[in-house]
Amino acid sequence: MDMTVIIREANPETDWSTGIWPIWQEVVRAGDTLVFPPDTDESGASEYWLLPAPARVFVAVNETDGTIVGSSLVKANQPGLGGHVANAGFIVAAVASGHGVGRALAEHAIEWARQANFSAMQFNFVVSTNTRAIALWKDLGFSIVGTIPQAFQHQGLGGKVDVFVMHRFL
Amino acid sequence: MDMTVIIREANPETDWSTGIWPIWQEVVRAGDTLVFPPDTDESGASEYWLLPAPARVFVAVNETDGTIVGSSLVKANQPGLGGHVANAGFIVAAVASGHGVGRALAEHAIEWARQANFSAMQFNFVVSTNTRAIALWKDLGFSIVGTIPQAFQHQGLGGKVDVFVMHRFL
Numbered sequence: 651m652d653m654t655v656i657i658r659e660a661n662p663e664t665d666w667s668t669g670i671w672p673i674w675q676e677v678v679r680a681g682d683t684l685v686f687p688p689d690t691d692e693s694g695a696s697e698y699w700l701l702p703a704p705a706r707v708f709v710a711v712n713e714t715d716g717t718i719v720g721s722s723l724v725k726a727n728q729p730g731l732g733g734h735v736a737n738a739g740f741i742v743a744a745v746a747s748g749h750g751v752g753r754a755l756a757e758h759a760i761e762w763a764r765q766a767n768f769s770a771m772q773f774n775f776v777v778s779t780n781t782r783a784i785a786l787w788k789d790l791g792f793s794i795v796g797t798i799p800q801a802f803q804h805q806g807l808g809g810k811v812d813v814f815v816m817h818r819f820l
Numbered sequence: 821m822d823m824t825v826i827i828r829e830a831n832p833e834t835d836w837s838t839g840i841w842p843i844w845q846e847v848v849r850a851g852d853t854l855v856f857p858p859d860t861d862e863s864g865a866s867e868y869w870l871l872p873a874p875a876r877v878f879v880a881v882n883e884t885d886g887t888i889v890g891s892s893l894v895k896a897n898q899p900g901l902g903g904h905v906a907n908a909g910f911i912v913a914a915v916a917s918g919h920g921v922g923r924a925l926a927e928h929a930i931e932w933a934r935q936a937n938f939s940a941m942q943f944n945f946v947v948s949t950n951t952r953a954i955a956l957w958k959d960l961g962f963s964i965v966g967t968i969p970q971a972f973q974h975q976g977l978g979g980k981v982d983v984f985v986m987h988r989f990l
Contacts, residue, residue, distance in 0.1 A: 681901060684901075685898045685899060685901050686899055686900045688900070688901070690900070698899075728855045728971075729855060731856075731857070731858070731973040734973065734980075735968070735971050770971070775898065795967055796966015796968070797965055798905070798942060798965055799965070799987065800939075800940070801898075801902055
């Protein structure tokens with residue numbers, strides 16, 4: 651059953667240490683979906699995730715108990731002459747996995763980017779073994795537009811796997 | 821005829837203002853190959869190009885008169901679990917165009933990345949209309965592994981064109 655979440659802009663002061671960071675650490679430590687170093691500490695993680703405006707960080711809050719269960723980072727994928735293409739990243743707490751939180755965050759990010767006048771969204775680094783995410787992105791209108799061979803050192807599989815570039819117009 | 825160049829690490833103090841920056845500005849202002857905002861000022865340009873270590877900036881120096889005629893920026897394309905793939909960017913002065921400077925810089929970057937234990941090199945943003953660069957990258961062993969539709973606002977053509985992702989193992 652889907653978890654009902656409210657998605658709102660993150661407050662770095664109050665949402666990071668006990669909200670976003672534990673989820674970020676859990677996802678990154680696993681080393682099977684995100685590129686960041688698995689041993690990144692809290693300060694390093696905040697430099698990767700809490701990017702200054704015009705980037706935006708959002709949180710998904712479980713409506714029932716008010717806990718943060720996921721986060722998104724939405725920004726321009728390139729500066730200047732590539733600045734019309736958005737980029738986004740997502741993390742979801744393991745405890746909330748399979749309850750539609752990733753989909754809700756992604757739908758929100760797409761809508762936010764559309765309203766911010768981006769004309770497309772691009773994911774640069776979708777690990778090819780992350781089949782659930784890939785199925786979700788495809789369901790949300792993304793297609794694979796590139797394959798980077800052996801670009802990810804998968805910790806669970808203990809070897810290099812391909813990475814997809816995915817894209818959709820908005 | 822090829823120009824004989826010496827390629828060495830850049831010294832930000834002495835090589836930037838009268839060496840790299842005028843070339844960077846010339847290339848970026850044209851708005852037909854690089855993604856940076858065409859009106860980027862000198863300070864903004866240095867933030868894009870003079871990245872701190874472990875990134876490296878090199879210059880190509882005309883052996884005949886000692887002038888800087890091009891520059892490369894070589895770095896990891898991703899942190900952490902994608903850090904084994906290098907990335908590089910290149911600028912060449914219009915006055916030196918067609919004299920093998922880009923090829924010399926690229927061959928040097930490939931060799932440097934190989935010695936630094938990178939296992940591949942990836943270009944994220946090769947403008948599809950930049951046919952001379954694409955021919956050079958292919959000649960140097962790169963292949964097109966992705967196509968991002970309409971990802972570059974081409975200033976000369978006045979519209980959006982596709983962008984290629986190119987890759988080679990080292």
